[in-house]
Amino acid sequence: MTFFPNRFKNRVALISGAADGLGKAIAHRLGTEGASLALFDWNEEKLQKTCEELLSKNISAKAYTVDVSVEEQVIEGINQVEKDFHKMDVLVHSAGIVGPTSTKITSYSTEEFDRIYAINLRGTFLMTKYTLQKMEQKQYGRVLLIASMAGKEGNPGMIGYSAMKAGVIGIVKALGKEYATAGIAVNGLAPAVIRTAMNADTAPDQLAFMTAKIPMGRLGEPEEVAAMSSFIVSEENSFSTGFLYDISGGRATY
Numbered sequence: 001m002t003f004f005p006n007r008f009k010n011r012v013a014l015i016s017g018a019a020d021g022l023g024k025a026i027a028h029r030l031g032t033e034g035a036s037l038a039l040f041d042w043n044e045e046k047l048q049k050t051c052e053e054l055l056s057k058n059i060s061a062k063a064y065t066v067d068v069s070v071e072e073q074v075i076e077g078i079n080q081v082e083k084d085f086h087k088m089d090v091l092v093h094s095a096g097i098v099g100p101t102s103t104k105i106t107s108y109s110t111e112e113f114d115r116i117y118a119i120n121l122r123g124t125f126l127m128t129k130y131t132l133q134k135m136e137q138k139q140y141g142r143v144l145l146i147a148s149m150a151g152k153e154g155n156p157g158m159i160g161y162s163a164m165k166a167g168v169i170g171i172v173k174a175l176g177k178e179y180a181t182a183g184i185a186v187n188g189l190a191p192a193v194i195r196t197a198m199n200a201d202t203a204p205d206q207l208a209f210m211t212a213k214i215p216m217g218r219l220g221e222p223e224e225v226a227a228m229s230s231f232i233v234s235e236e237n238s239f240s241t242g243f244l245y246d247i248s249g250g251r252a253t254y
């Protein structure tokens with residue numbers, strides 16, 4: 001892979017869900033390309049480990065234990081990032097859960113639906129709301145919200161996940177327009193299945209269903225998602241907002 005060492009020189013990137021999976025891969029990529037990193041995750045132990053890995057690569061990084069579904073924690077975390085780094089140029093919001101799989105709506109518990117709402121949709125709202133308050137002051141920002149193919153097409157057996165990811169896409173489209181002339185771009189990314197821990201517990205029949213829909217016939221790799229994310233949140237990506245990028249091995253046709 002080709003890296004661009006000065007792409008994020010003097011830029012501060014806040015990455016949620018940074019302890020693992022896509023958030024972690026994106027943190028490595030942006031850090032290697034010069035960004036200073038503020039890392040959010042609710043898994044303190046894993047987050048510390050990731051942060052230490054980044055520091056050992058001479059990347060500037062600081063870890064903040066934040067549950068993105070808890071408003072007070074999000075506010076406190078973002079205020080602390082501002083104190084520590086004085087600005088936020090980039091937000092990559094990757095924190096999320098998959099919730100029940102292979103579960104028809106009639107068996108999908110309301111508690112599970114509320115839980116995935118709180119984390120995947122309300123969490124996206126909170127992280128974006130409070131980061132944009134800071135970005136507005138500097139009239140510069142690049143926001144990337146990780147959505148999913150499930151939000152575009154709907155995955156059977158995953159009603160909560162599909163509904164919340166469709167909600168994330170709605171946020172991208174609305175905010176792209178809200179901030180179009182403010183120097184702040186808000187985009188989304190819709191991956192098909194990527195090889196991360198998120199899929200480790202996904203029922204094999206559900207995983208096979210999702211992989212079979214990918215013309216390239218394989219899972220995506222976190223580094224591939226990180227490479228595309230890096231371009232999306234770069235300064236040079238300057239005439240694109242409110243858009244949902246695709247990384248699906250040919251699955252998406254629109």
Ligand SMILES: NC(=O)c1ccc[n+]([C@@H]2O[C@H](COP(=O)([O-])OP(=O)(O)OC[C@H]3O[C@@H](n4cnc5c(N)ncnc54)[C@H](O)[C@@H]3O)[C@@H](O)[C@H]2O)c1
Pocket residue numbers: 016017018019020021022023040041042043046066067068069093094095096097098119123146147148149190191192193194195196197198199
């Ligand atoms: N892996 C895939 O196939 C795939 C496909 C499409 C979309 N996505 C989306 O990409 C994003 C990242 O997924 P991943 O595959 O890296 O998953 P992952 O489970 O590997 O990593 C998610 C990270 O988010 C953190 N997290 C979860 N809930 C949190 C909360 N409430 N507060 C703070 N941190 C929290 C976890 O601790 C974990 O470190 C998610 O939004 C997911 O829906 C993933």
